[in-house]
Amino acid sequence: MDQSFADRPRLGRPRSQKAQTAVLASALSLLKKTSLRSLTIEEIAREAGVSKATIYRWWDSKIALVIDAFLKTIEQKTPFHGPGKVMTVLRRNVENLATEYRGLNGRIIAQIIVEVRDDPEALQGFYRRFIRVRRSAFHELMERGRKSGEIRTAISDEVLSDLLYGPIYYRLIVQHGPLDDRFVKDMLHAFQVIIEAS
C-alpha cells in the first residue's frame, strides 16, 4: 500500500476509503476459503465490487495486499508487554502464538512467509512490518531479563529468538508435528535451561 497516503497532495478525487476497506475485507474473507496460491486479484476485485485497476493502483502485488490485510488484523495484538518475570511473559506469548497459529491465522501467516520468499520487495515489507517489530520487542524483554538476573547466557538475543521461535515456525511450515501444549511446554523448558546456563 502506498505509504504516503496521509501526506499525499490533496489534488484530485480523494482515495476511496470504502474501496480500500472492501478490498482488504474481501481478501481476508477469501483467504478463509481458499489458499493464498489460488487467491486471485480478479476474484478479490469481484467480491469487493471494485475494479482491478483500483487494486493495482494501490498494491503492487497480491502478496503486498495480503500482508496489508493480515497485519491490519494482527498488529494491535501486542504480545510482549506485561509485568512479571521474563519467563512468565514469554510463556504467555508463546502459548498465545501457538494457539493463534494452530488456527486460520497460522495457515495464513505460513502462506505469507512461503510466498514472500522469492519476492524481495514483499520480503522487505514483511520483515519491516512483522519480523522486525517482534524481534525488537523480544530484545527489550531480554534486556530486562539480563538486568534482573533471570537471563545469564552469553548467547545473543538474535540467536535466542531463533531458538525459541524457530521450532514453532518450523512446525508451522513443514507440518511434521503439532503445535500442541506438550510441544510448547517442552520448548519453553528447553529455553529456560538455556537462558539460565552461564
Next chain:
Amino acid sequence: MDQSFADRPRLGRPRSQKAQTAVLASALSLLKKTSLRSLTIEEIAREAGVSKATIYRWWDSKIALVIDAFLKTIEQKTPFHGPGKVMTVLRRNVENLATEYRGLNGRIIAQIIVEVRDDPEALQGFYRRFIRVRRSAFHELMERGRKSGEIRTAISDEVLSDLLYGPIYYRLIVQHGPLDDRFVKDMLHAFQVIIEAS
C-alpha cells in the same frame, strides 16, 4: 514419479529413460536460473525436448517433479553416520547442512518446503522421502547418546530435533539472518546445554 515403475506390466512401448532423465535435468537446470514459483512445466518440456503430456504422464505436478529431481541429487548423502561422540557427529552434520543450505540447494529446498505446504500429496511424498529419513537417523543417534550417557535430558527426540533444526530452517525460509558459522556454533552450544541438563 510413479513408484510401481519396476513392476509395471510389460505391455506396450517401454518408458523412455532418456525422456525422464532429460526432464529431471532440465528441471534442475532451470531451477538454477529461476524460482520454483516461476518455473513452468511448459518451459521444462521445451528445454527437455519432451512433450507436456509425457511429463504429466509420469508426475502429478510440478512440485512432485521437482522433489524427484532434487532428491535424486541429494539422497545418497548420508550425514548421520560415523564414529565418535554424539555431539561430534551432530556438529559435523549441522555444519555440513548449513554449508549446503547457504548455497543453491538451500534456495531449492526452501522453495520446496514452502511450495509443498498446501499440496497434501506432495507434502506426504516429501515427508516420506526427506523428513522421515532424516528424523529416523537422528533418532538412532539420540538413542546412542542416551546409552552412552551423553544425553540426559527428558525431552523427546521429536522435540530435540526441532530444537536443533528448527532455527536453521527458520532462517533458511524467512531469511531474517544468515546461516553463518557463528550462528551454527551458538546453536550447537545451546543444544549441548539442553541435552546435558537432567
Next chain:
Amino acid sequence: MDQSFADRPRLGRPRSQKAQTAVLASALSLLKKTSLRSLTIEEIAREAGVSKATIYRWWDSKIALVIDAFLKTIEQKTPFHGPGKVMTVLRRNVENLATEYRGLNGRIIAQIIVEVRDDPEALQGFYRRFIRVRRSAFHELMERGRKSGEIRTAISDEVLSDLLYGPIYYRLIVQHGPLDDRFVKDMLHAFQVIIEAS
C-alpha cells in the same frame, strides 16, 4: 486465417474444424446485432464456446477474422459471369450489388472498409481477397466489351471501374443519399454514355 491450412505439416493435434466454423459463425451472428467497432474478440469467443487463445492462434486481429467470416459468405456469389451484352451483365451486377449493400451486408462491408483503412496488413488481405478479385473480373468483362465494340472509350479499365463503383461505395459509406433504383439507373446510364464515347 492461416492460408497454409491445407498443406500444414501433419504433426500435433489437428486443427478443430468445428472451432473454426463456430468462430466465423459467431462473428457473423454478432455483427448482425452490433457494430464492428463494438464487436469484441471476447464476446466472439464466449458465443462460439471457444477460448480466446484459439482465435488469436488463427487470426491476427478482429478485422482479419471478420474479413474471413464475411468473405466466406459472399465469395460464392460470382456476379460478373453470364452471357449477353456487357451492359446487361454490368446492369445485373450493379443492381445486385446495390440490393446487397442496402441491407446488412452493406453495413458490414462499409465497416470493414472503414476499419481496414489504418491496418496495412488487413488492408492488404482485404485487397487481395475482395477488391482484386472483383477488379480482375471487371477487367475481363471490359476486354470482351472492347472486342465486341460495345466499349469505345479510351479510358482505362481501372478508372472505368472507379467511375462505376466509386459513387456506389461513396454513398454506401458517407450515407448522404440512398442506393435506390433511381440512383442505380442514373449511374448505369452515365456509365453507358462514357463507354460509348470515342
Next chain:
Amino acid sequence: MDQSFADRPRLGRPRSQKAQTAVLASALSLLKKTSLRSLTIEEIAREAGVSKATIYRWWDSKIALVIDAFLKTIEQKTPFHGPGKVMTVLRRNVENLATEYRGLNGRIIAQIIVEVRDDPEALQGFYRRFIRVRRSAFHELMERGRKSGEIRTAISDEVLSDLLYGPIYYRLIVQHGPLDDRFVKDMLHAFQVIIEAS
C-alpha cells in the same frame, strides 16, 4: 461543440478559451502522428494540459472533437467560386481537392468519414458542416452551367456530384489506386462527356 457558445448565460467562471484552443490544437497535432483510431481522449487531455472532464463537458465524443478541430482548419477554403466556364471551375476544384487529399488532410478526412459512419449524431454534424456546404455550392455551379448551356444532361445534380466526387472518395478511402493527375484528368474527361450528353 456546443453551438450556443456566443449566447450562453454569463454566470460563473467563464469558459476557458485557452483550454478549448489547446484541446483542438492537441487533437490536430496528435492526428499527424497517429491514426484517428488510436487517438485517445486521455492522450489529448494530457497533451493539452486539460482534464478529461473538461473535454467531455464540451464534446460528446472523440469524433465530434476531431470534426470540430479539422473543420476549423478547413472551413475557410471556399473552392467553388470564381468566374469562367463551369468545367474550368470544376477542374480547378477537383485538382485542388486531389492535391489536398493526397496529403495529411486526406488521411484525416478519410478517417473521419469512416469513423462517423456508425455514430448518427456525428454523421449528422459532419454532413451539415462539410458535405452539405459543398453540395450546395456544387448545385449553384451546376445551375450556372445549365443556364449557360454547358450542362445538357438530364441527370440530377445529386447524382452528378456523386459521379464526380464518388470515385475520388472511393480511392481516398479504399486506397486501391492513387489520386494522381492522370486519374483526375480521366475523371474530368468522363464527367465532361456526361454533362454534354443530351
Next chain:
DNA sequence: CAATAATCGAGACGGTACGTCTTGTCTTCAC
C-alpha cells in the same frame, strides 16, 4: 511376423488469470 498396446513428439484445445489500457463518471479543492 503380425497384432496389440503403451509410449513418444507435437501441438491444438477450453479455460482462466494476468497486468494494462481506455472509457465515461465522479469527487474534491482552487480560482
Next chain:
DNA sequence: GTGAAGACAAGACGTACCGTCTCGATTATTG
C-alpha cells in the same frame, strides 16, 4: 460555476500456462 487533477467501476485487450486431448509414428511383447 468552471477548471485540473485524478480516483473510480467497467470491461476488453493480448499473453501465458494450465492440464487435457488427438494425432501419426515408434517400439516392445504376445499370439
